[in-house]
Amino acid sequence: MGMLNLVLSNISRKPATRLYPFEIREPFKEFKGRLVFDPENCILCGICQKKCPADAISVTKADKTWELNVFRCIMCTECVNGCPKECLSVSNERPKTGAKETIKVVVPIVEKPKANTPKAESSKAASSK
Amino acid sequence: MTTIIPFGPQHPVLPEPIALKLEIDDDVIVGVLPSLGYVHRGLETFVNTKDYNQTTYICERICGICSALHGITYTRAVEKLFDVEIPERAQYIRVIVGELNRLHSHILWLGLFADGFGFESLFYECWKYREGVYDVLERITGNRVIHSISKVGGVTTDLTKEYIDITLKMLDTLEPQIQNIEKVFVNNYTVKKRLVGLATMSKQLAYEAGTAGPTLRGSGNAIDVRNTSDWDIYKDLGFKTCVEDGGDCYARTKVRINELYESIKLIRNAISKLPNGEIATPVKGTPTGEAIMRTEQPRGEVVYYVKGNGTRKLERLKIRTPTFANIPSLLLTLPGAKLADVPIIVLTIDPCISCTER
Numbered sequence: 145m146g147m148l149n150l151v152l153s154n155i156s157r158k159p160a161t162r163l164y165p166f167e168i169r170e171p172f173k174e175f176k177g178r179l180v181f182d183p184e185n186c187i188l189c190g191i192c193q194k195k196c197p198a199d200a201i202s203v204t205k206a207d208k209t210w211e212l213n214v215f216r217c218i219m220c221t222e223c224v225n226g227c228p229k230e231c232l233s234v235s236n237e238r239p240k241t242g243a244k245e246t247i248k249v250v251v252p253i254v255e256k257p258k259a260n261t262p263k264a265e266s267s268k269a270a271s272s273k
Numbered sequence: 274m275t276t277i278i279p280f281g282p283q284h285p286v287l288p289e290p291i292a293l294k295l296e297i298d299d300d301v302i303v304g305v306l307p308s309l310g311y312v313h314r315g316l317e318t319f320v321n322t323k324d325y326n327q328t329t330y331i332c333e334r335i336c337g338i339c340s341a342l343h344g345i346t347y348t349r350a351v352e353k354l355f356d357v358e359i360p361e362r363a364q365y366i367r368v369i370v371g372e373l374n375r376l377h378s379h380i381l382w383l384g385l386f387a388d389g390f391g392f393e394s395l396f397y398e399c400w401k402y403r404e405g406v407y408d409v410l411e412r413i414t415g416n417r418v419i420h421s422i423s424k425v426g427g428v429t430t431d432l433t434k435e436y437i438d439i440t441l442k443m444l445d446t447l448e449p450q451i452q453n454i455e456k457v458f459v460n461n462y463t464v465k466k467r468l469v470g471l472a473t474m475s476k477q478l479a480y481e482a483g484t485a486g487p488t489l490r491g492s493g494n495a496i497d498v499r500n501t502s503d504w505d506i507y508k509d510l511g512f513k514t515c516v517e518d519g520g521d522c523y524a525r526t527k528v529r530i531n532e533l534y535e536s537i538k539l540i541r542n543a544i545s546k547l548p549n550g551e552i553a554t555p556v557k558g559t560p561t562g563e564a565i566m567r568t569e570q571p572r573g574e575v576v577y578y579v580k581g582n583g584t585r586k587l588e589r590l591k592i593r594t595p596t597f598a599n600i601p602s603l604l605l606t607l608p609g610a611k612l613a614d615v616p617i618i619v620l621t622i623d624p625c626i627s628c629t630e631r
Contacts, residue, residue, distance in 0.1 A: 147457045151394055160401045172408075176415040197327035220330050220421050221429075234415075 175236040176219040179212060183251045185229040186210060192223035192232065212247045214239050275303055278612075282311050286389045286616040289626035293603070293619070297612055305607045307600055313630040317590050324585040325351055325556075326425050332577075333419050335592070336628040338381060339570045341374040341410075343628075344423040347590075349504075350566035350577040351425050355558060360551040363427035368506055369440070369543050370413065370422045371568075372536040376447075377406040378571035379529045379536075382623050383458065386526065389620045390467050395457055402450045409443045412436060427553025437544055444537050451537075455530050468523035472606035472618040475520060484602045485595040486573025487532070488622050491525035493518040498569040510542040522621045529623075559583050570595055572623045594628040 162169060171177060188210070190203040200216035201223060203209075224232045275298045282290035290311035296304035316335060320328045332347040333340045345367050352359060384399030407417055413436045414420040414429075422428050458464060474482070479492035489496055497514040499507040515531040517524035563580040573595025582588040599622040610618055 147392070147395065147461060150398055150453065150457070154394065154398075160404075172412050174412050174415045195327075197323055197330045218330060218419070219416065221415075222326070 171236045171238070173236055176221060176234050177237045178214070178235050178239045179217060179219075179223070180233045180235050181210060181212065181247070181249055182231045182233070183210065183249050184231070186231045186251045187229055188251055189228065191226050191228065195222040195226040197222065208251045210249045210251055213245060214243060214247060215245050274298075280615055280619075284616070286385070286620060287624070288385070289624065291619075291624060291626050293607075293615075295607070295612070295615065300611050300613075302607050302610055302612065302615070305604050307604065309600075309626070309630060311630070312627055316631045317592065320587050320590045322586070325587065328587060328590070329424055330419075330421065332590075332592075333421060335594075335631055336625055337418050338378045338625060339374060339572065339575075339628070340418060341370050341420045341422050342568055342570045342575070344421065345371055346566055346568040346570075346575055346577050347579075348423040348425050349568070350564050350579045352556070353564040353566055354560050354562060354579055354581055355425070355556050356560075357426065357554060357556050359427050359554055361548045362431075362550045363552050364506055365543050365547050366428045366430075366432050366552065367423055368510070369432065369540055369547075370410070370420060370428075372540050372543070373406055373410055373413075373440075374420070375571045376533060376536045376540075377403050377410070379533050380406065380451075382529060382571075382620075383454065383526075386617075386620050387458075389616050390464065392457070392464070395454065398454060402447060402454070405443050405447055409436075409440050412439060424553065426556035427551070429553075431552050432547065437547075440540065441544065444540060448534075448537055451530070451533050458526055458530060465523065467617065468526065469519075469521060471522045471614055472610060472621065473519070473521045474602060474606055476518075478605065479520065479602065482601045482605055483598050484573070484622075485598040486570070486623075487525050487528040488573065488599050488602055490514065490516050491528045492520040498567050498574045502567050504568070506543075507539070510539050510546070512539060522617055525621045559585055572596055572625055572628070573598060575628075592631060594625070594631075596622065596625045596629045599624070600629070 188203055188205050188208065193201045193203045197220060198216045198218045200213045202211045204211070221234055224234055275296050277294055277296050280293040280295050281287050282292045292308045294306040294308070295302050316331055320331055323331060329344050329347055333344040335343050380399050380403040384396045384403070387395035387399060410420055411417045413432065414422050422430060474492045476493040479489050480494055493516060495514045495516045499512050500514050513535065515528050515535055517527045560581040561583045563578065566577045568575055575595055576593040578589070578591040579587055580589040602622060603619060607615065607618060
């Protein structure tokens with residue numbers, strides 16, 4: 145009579161589901177929701193583009209842009225682990241419904257002066273700080 | 274006079290499209306003709322455009338239910354090709370996530386099966402329990418369906434103390450819940466009337482038809498890749514193959530329920546024996562040669578064949594999935610059955626058509 149017990153105990157129990165739009169489950173802190181790009185330290189090396197299995201990231205050195213196609217991204221976090229400057233991180237928030245397909249960021253990269261004169265070297269050190 | 278009626282590709286009991294042309298005489302089936310190919314995606318060719326590590330993510334997307342085990346099998350095959358040893362801790366984490374994967378897959382199947390024979394509240398009950406497993410997997414790996422735990426050379430996420438605690442806590446609540454639903458599946462009069470003696474396959478027939486997984490073990494063949502292949506960890510963890518002798522739908526259900534307990538035992542043993550150390554070794558190179566790897570998935574034995582040609586990309590990837598091996602058993606057991614029993618018989622092989630067609 146296992147089934148009858150299950151059904152009877154379910155009558156007196158609270159529903160197992162949530163009343164969705166009014167009661168939203170907070171995402172777990174480990175949940176891979178979306179990529180967060182911090183252009184501050186980016187050197188446009190393009191490693192994230194090479195590592196991406198879904199071809200979601202494109203880095204253009206000429207225009208100094210970093211572009212992410214949110215719909216293609218599969219949240220594997222290969223780029224996050226591969227980034228040498230730790231510009232990429234994961235947030236546990238989902239991309240909002242109706243969000244734009246692509247995120248385009250212009251990277252404020254500091255032009256590296258050629259390191260043949262001592263003067264140029266000092267200015268490079270200053271810029272990296 | 275016989276009539277041909279189509280079963281599928283769209284049918285209430287089938288989550289995925291497979292078409293069976295049933296030749297019926299009055300109410301009894303006399304012939305079956307399957308037709309596949311509705312969800313072919315060409316993933317085996319697609320891997321030629323990606324490198325070794327990126328291919329892991331494609332292999333995981335072959336199937337949503339056994340995604341972790343697809344990834345694990347692929348990475349083990351590639352590691353065999355590279356001839357690298359991965360850290361022991363990584364191997365244990367793979368076993369833990371793989372068995373969690375099997376847990377939720379079998380509970381999903383039990384729910385679908387209950388729905389197939391008309392026990393709707395049992396169906397919801399099973400899927401309610403499955404959410405607990407999914408929550409743990411989501412917390413460990415960060416993803417709900419495609420876990421991406423395995424990478425070439427190790428695993429992506431470490432199993433910290435916090436995750437071990439939530440896993441053990443989940444198993445402690447899940448075990449009595451499974452015992453609850455087991456009573457219904459095993460002892461209920463209606464269920465037994467419906468399943469016992471249905472679509473019986475003898476031990477010899479199941480072996481000769483080349484079936485795999487619970488379909489094979491439900492007929493009394495003690496063949497499980499976790500025991501027979503070169504994946505030694507399972508032997509250290511005290512794995513015991515679950516076998517039933519009935520050969521009918523009831524026996525296959527019992528095999529799957531026993532495997533749930535076996536998986537819980539394996540996860541507990543693996544956590545208690547979890548060694549310390551690294552979780553991944555760097556793997557570099559462009560290997561040539563070929564490798565074959567077998568793993569036991571929830572539905573049976575999966576075989577991966579990989580061939581490298583000295584570049585960063587695979588030359589050939591070939592996958593033999595368990596459902597493909599189990600479809601011949603349908604053609605052998607369906608003739609003689611009644612039309613009303615077809616949904617149950619089709620469900621007992623646990624068909625995963627996305628795997629089969631890739």
